Amino acid sequence: MKIVRVQDIIGTEREVEGPGWTSRRLLLKKDGMGFSFHETIIPAGAELRLWYKNxxxxxxxxxxxxxxxxxxxxxxxxxHDGVLYALDNHDRHILRGGTEDMRLICAFNPPVTGRETHDADGAYNLVVED
Known part of the structure; x- marks a missing residue:
């Protein structure tokens, strides 16, 4: 059993920031769950062009x-609170923060390793470990 407290992640290597987002990686590939699980904060007014092609x-x-x-x-x-979206076709999209910061709970498959940031296409590189 794993118990993870987001308070214990803030300020560690599992909290990753980029322009217009902060991602707190609660579960990573090395945790062996088959997906990664994140809390992501998108500030009000932010605009992110993303394409999770991997x-x-x-x-x-x-x-x-x-x-x-x-x-x-x-x-x-x-x-808004209570809405889920699924990028099930590697959809190119623009995510825009509204009038309040968004707090999003995200799952990625395949799981991320932890330090990924968005590339020029707005994607995370696929990390293949031996």
Whole structure:
């Protein structure tokens, strides 16, 4: 059994920041669960162009608000507490923070190793370990 407290992750190597986001990686590949699990904070007004071409991601909003734009269709969806979106087709998208910081709970498959940041395409590289 694993018990992880987000308070114990803040300020450690499992808290990773990039322009417009902070990711607290609660479960990583090395934890052996088959997925990684994160708490991600998107500040109000942030705009992130993302494309997880190497990963599938499910995201559940537990606080704040914003939008996600599907770049293939142009559709824009509201995000707020109680909304989940799943990037099940490696969807290119723009995530925008609204009037409040968004607190998102995210699962990635395959799991991330922990220090990934977004590349020029807005993706995480796929890390293959021996």
């Amino acid at each position: 990963h599938l991601e499910a995201v559940y909003c537990v606080a704040g608000n914003g939008t996600i734009e599907d770049l293939a269709t142009g559709e824009v969806h509201e995000i």
